[in-house]
Amino acid sequence: MNTITTTHFQFPSQKSVYRGKVREVYNINDELLVMIATDRLSAFDVVMPKGIPYKGQILNQIATKFMHLTQDIVPNWLIETPDPNVAVGHLCEPFKVEMVIRGYLSGHAAREYALGKRTICGVTMSEGLEENDKFPMPIITPTTKADNGSHDEDISREAILAKGIVSEEDYLVLEKYTRALYQRGTEIAASRGLILVDTKYEFGKTKDGVIVLIDEIHTPDSSRYFYADGYQDRQDKGEEQKQLSKEFVRRWLIENGFQGKDRQQIPNMTDEYIESVSERYIELYENILGEKFIKADISNINERILKNVLNFLSKR
Secondary structure, three states: OOOOOOOOOOOOOEEEEEEOOOEEEEEEOOOEEEEEEOOOOEEOOEEOOOOOOOHHHHHHHHHHHHHHHHOOOOOEOEEEEEEOOEEEEEOEEEOOEEEEEEEEOOHHHHHHHHOOOOEEOOEEOOOOOOOOOEEEEEEEOOEEOOOOOOOOOEOOHHHHHHOOOOOHHHHHHHHHHHHHHHHHHHHHHHHOOEEEEEEEEEEEEEOOOOEEEEOOOOOOOOEEEEEOOOHHHHHHOOOOOOEEOOHHHHHHHHHOOOOOOOOOOOOOOOHHHHHHHHHHHHHHHHHHHOOOOOOOOOOOHHHHHHHHHHHHHHOO
C-alpha cells in the first residue's frame, strides 16, 4: 500500500524545512508552518524503516479535532487543515521541552519504578504501587526535546529553570496549560469509555509572545489510553490493561530484542505486520474520536498534498 515517508516539496515563499521523527515542517515566509504528518513510525526515539498506511492522516485528524475541542482553554497554533495529512498554523518558536503528564504508573514511569526508582523528573512516587495504578494526583514529568535521531531525556522542573531552558514565568504557564489540557482530555476520554493514562504536550511562542499549543495532542503516538470498562477488575487481578496507544508496537519490539539501544537491530516488519499496525491505528482513531475513519485517496499522496497546500497558500 502507498505510504508517505518523506517529502521534497518546494512551496512558494518557502524558507526552510525541519524533519522530525514523524512530521516534516515547512516554513513559509517566516509566517506560516505547513506541517505534514508522514506515515513514519517512531518507537524508542527510532524511526522504523517502513511506513504505516494512513498513520499520518490518523494522527493529523485526531490532533486537529482535539485542537478544536480545547481551544477554549488553551490557545493553539492551528489555522487550517487543507489536506488529511497536513496542518497549517502560525510560525512559533518551540520550547525545548515536552510536557509529559501522567495520571497512572504506566509505560516509562512503570519501567523506572520496576527498577526500584521512586523519583522521576524530580517528582516522588509513593511506595506500594502496582503497574497501571492511578496516582493520587497527576504528575508532570518533562523531557528535553531531542533532535531527530537523539533520545529525549527526563529532566526535572528545577533543572529546566536552573539551566534557563524555560523562564520560570513561562514554565508556570506551561504547567497550568498542561494540567488544563489533561483534565479536558480525561473528560473527553471518559465520554468514550476510555481512560487517558498519560500524554505529552508541546508548546511554542508566537511572534507576539503568546504561548500556544503546537504539534499533536491526544493522539495514540503522544498518549496512552486504557479501556475504562473492567479497568479496576483487571488491576485487582494483576492482569494487563486493555489499552489504546503505540505501546503495542513497543511491546512487539521489546519481544523481538529491540529497545533503541546501541547495536540493537530493528526487527523485520513483514507486510502482514505493517497491515496489522495500520488496522490497529484505525481502531484507535475510531475509539478515541467516536467516529468512523474515512480513508483518504492514497493513489498519489504527494501529488494530493501538493495540490491542496498550493490551493490553500494561493488564497492567503
